[in-house]
């Protein structure tokens with residue numbers, strides 16, 4: 001365990017979102033899981049969140065923007 005937690009949880013590097021229960025712990029999800037999955041579980045407290053796109057419009061639109069950007073980068077790198 002030589003990797004500092006602060007490095008593992010560096011903002012911007014970890015896909016996911018802060019756990020509403022733990023606050024400072026990010027629930028890690030791939031964008032694909034967020035967009036197409038139904039549940040997310042916090043790795044720290046075990047809180048299970050249902051992903052309901054109808055109730056998370058702002059978050060989902062933000063994540064979709066990131067997802068699309070990622071797709072664009074992937075397409076660019078293939079050339």
Ligand SMILES: [Zn+2]
Nearest residue numbers: 019022042045
């Ligand atoms: Zn948690």
